[in-house]
Amino acid sequence: MIDTDKLLLPLSDTKKNIVLLLNGCFNPIHNNHIRLLEIAREHLNTLDTYHIVGGYVCPTHDAAIQRKISSIHATWQNRLEMCRRAVRDSSWIMVDGWLVSQEKNIGAQQSKQHLKDFLCKSYPSIEIVSICGGDALPKLKVTFKKELVICINNRPIEEFDFDEWFHSPAVELFHHNIILVHDNQCSKYMSSTNIRRRISENRFDLLVDDLHPSVLDYHREQEITYRSADETVLWSELGGNDGVVLGRGRCATVYQKEYKNRQVAVKVIRERRQFANELKVLTLLANESSYHVNLIEIYGIGDQFCVMEKRDIDLLSYIEKNRMLKSQTITTTFPNSQWLSFIKQMLTGFVHLISLGILHRDIKTDNILLSNMVVKISDFSVSVNLNSMTKMPVRGSMRHYPPESIDDKQIYTEKSDVFMFGCLLYEIVHGGQRVWHEVDTSEVVKRRLTGEKPLFSVQCEPWYLDAVTHDCWAFNSDQRPTFEQLLQNTFVRNN
Structure with a gap:
C-alpha cells in the first residue's frame, strides 16, 4: 500500500538522500498539511x-483519533482516500497507507521504521526524516534526541510558549537534530477541527481555500458530515449577538443566544478533549427521560457546544446581592426560610443525578443557578457518567475536594459529592465565603488531609451544624450519608 511512483530518481552520490515523512490524523487532510512538506x-x-527523493503523508490509526474525539465519522478508508486525492497533483508527495490499515495501533515510530525498511530494500542510502508543526515538536522528543527532525513553525500556539520551550536547556542539547523553519508567509490558520465544524454546518463554501477540490468533492460524494447522532443543533441555527457573554471559565465561554424563539445560554467548550468528557454527561441529560426541574435543561448539543436554558442568577451572586451587612444571618439573607427550600431543591436534584449514574464533582454556589426561586444544578464540566466512564477527567475546585480524592483523583463516589455539598452549605451560611478563604488552596489541602474541619463563625441551627460537620464532613467516606438520606433527614428535622 506504499506508493513509490513519484520518487525523484536517480539518487545523489554527493548529497544525503532524504525522504520527508509527515504523520497525522488527517481528519481530514487540508492544504496546510501539504504546505508543511513543501516548505520543508x-x-x-x-x-x-x-x-529530496520524495515525501509521504502517513495517516494514523483510528485509535489515535479516538483519544482526541468522542466519535469517528470518516473511516480509515475515507481518510486514506482523501490523503491520496490531496497529493494527486503533487510531483513528489505520496501516501503511506500501512499504519492506518493495521488491526491495532502499531505507533508512528514503528510505521516510520516500516517505511524505511520498505524503501531501503531498493535504495539502501535513503534516510527518512520526520517533519511536524511547532505544536507537535514537543511530542517528538524521543525522535529528536536520536535523529533529525524538521519543524515548521507557522502560527502561535495557544497556552504554550514555543520559543521559551525551544530555548530551554533541556531542548537546546538537541538543537543539532532539529531544523527549525519559520513559515511567515502562511496566510491562513487551518485546523481539522474547524474544517469538520464547517462541514457539519454544510458550509462548504468557506472551505474552498482549505481543502483540495477533490477532497471537498469526496466529502459530498461519501456524505461525510462529521455530525454525530448526539449533535442536534447547528451553530447556524442559533440567533443573537455572538458578543453577549454570560460567563467565562478556564475551558469554556457561555453566550446568550436565541434558539427556537427563546433566549438560551450556549456553552462553547474550547478544548476538544474536555468536550468529549462532558459530552457523555450532556448527552444523557439531553434525553427527555432524564429531565428534572432542579437540573439545568439541555435543549441540544452541537460541535463543541451545548444549548441550555438561560437562568437569572447563580446562588453565589444571589447571596452576595442580598447580604447587605456583614452581621446578617442566614435568615436575613434568605427571608421566609428560602434557604431551606433551596437546600431541599438541591438535594432533590442531586438525588436525581445519582439515579442517572452522574457524579457532579464540582459542587459550589457558583454552579447552582436560580430562576423565580427554582434551583437549577448546572456546569457538568468535570462530571462523570459512571455508565460510560473510562477514567476521571480533570478535577473540580480543590477547595471543596474530599480527603479521599485529593491524592488519587480516580477515587470519587457519591459520598465524595456529599462532602463537597457540605462545603456548599458552609458557603450559604457564611455569605458565599469559601471554606478557609483566608489561606491558599495548598494550605486547605493540608488541613483537609489531617481531618481538620472549618469552624462556623455564623450562628445557625444545631441540626444544620451537625448535618455539615458530622455527616457531610466525616473523614471516612463510609460514615457519610447519601443524598437521599440527607434529603430525608432535612424533611424530618423541619416538618
Whole structure:
C-alpha cells in the first residue's frame, strides 16, 4: 500500500538522500498539511546538503483519533482516500497507507521504521526524516534526541510558549537534530477541527481555500458530515449577538443566544478533549427521560457546544446581592426560610443525578443557578457518567475536594459529592465565603488531609451544624450519608 511512483530518481552520490515523512490524523487532510512538506523541501534545497527523493503523508490509526474525539465519522478508508486525492497533483508527495490499515495501533515510530525498511530494500542510502508543526515538536522528543527532525513553525500556539520551550536547556542539547523553519508567509490558520465544524454546518463554501477540490468533492460524494447522532443543533441555527457573554471559565465561554424563539445560554467548550468528557454527561441529560426541574435543561448539543436554558442568577451572586451587612444571618439573607427550600431543591436534584449514574464533582454556589426561586444544578464540566466512564477527567475546585480524592483523583463516589455539598452549605451560611478563604488552596489541602474541619463563625441551627460537620464532613467516606438520606433527614428535622 506504499506508493513509490513519484520518487525523484536517480539518487545523489554527493548529497544525503532524504525522504520527508509527515504523520497525522488527517481528519481530514487540508492544504496546510501539504504546505508543511513543501516548505520543508524548499528549505532543505537551499542548504545544498540534501537531495529530496520524495515525501509521504502517513495517516494514523483510528485509535489515535479516538483519544482526541468522542466519535469517528470518516473511516480509515475515507481518510486514506482523501490523503491520496490531496497529493494527486503533487510531483513528489505520496501516501503511506500501512499504519492506518493495521488491526491495532502499531505507533508512528514503528510505521516510520516500516517505511524505511520498505524503501531501503531498493535504495539502501535513503534516510527518512520526520517533519511536524511547532505544536507537535514537543511530542517528538524521543525522535529528536536520536535523529533529525524538521519543524515548521507557522502560527502561535495557544497556552504554550514555543520559543521559551525551544530555548530551554533541556531542548537546546538537541538543537543539532532539529531544523527549525519559520513559515511567515502562511496566510491562513487551518485546523481539522474547524474544517469538520464547517462541514457539519454544510458550509462548504468557506472551505474552498482549505481543502483540495477533490477532497471537498469526496466529502459530498461519501456524505461525510462529521455530525454525530448526539449533535442536534447547528451553530447556524442559533440567533443573537455572538458578543453577549454570560460567563467565562478556564475551558469554556457561555453566550446568550436565541434558539427556537427563546433566549438560551450556549456553552462553547474550547478544548476538544474536555468536550468529549462532558459530552457523555450532556448527552444523557439531553434525553427527555432524564429531565428534572432542579437540573439545568439541555435543549441540544452541537460541535463543541451545548444549548441550555438561560437562568437569572447563580446562588453565589444571589447571596452576595442580598447580604447587605456583614452581621446578617442566614435568615436575613434568605427571608421566609428560602434557604431551606433551596437546600431541599438541591438535594432533590442531586438525588436525581445519582439515579442517572452522574457524579457532579464540582459542587459550589457558583454552579447552582436560580430562576423565580427554582434551583437549577448546572456546569457538568468535570462530571462523570459512571455508565460510560473510562477514567476521571480533570478535577473540580480543590477547595471543596474530599480527603479521599485529593491524592488519587480516580477515587470519587457519591459520598465524595456529599462532602463537597457540605462545603456548599458552609458557603450559604457564611455569605458565599469559601471554606478557609483566608489561606491558599495548598494550605486547605493540608488541613483537609489531617481531618481538620472549618469552624462556623455564623450562628445557625444545631441540626444544620451537625448535618455539615458530622455527616457531610466525616473523614471516612463510609460514615457519610447519601443524598437521599440527607434529603430525608432535612424533611424530618423541619416538618
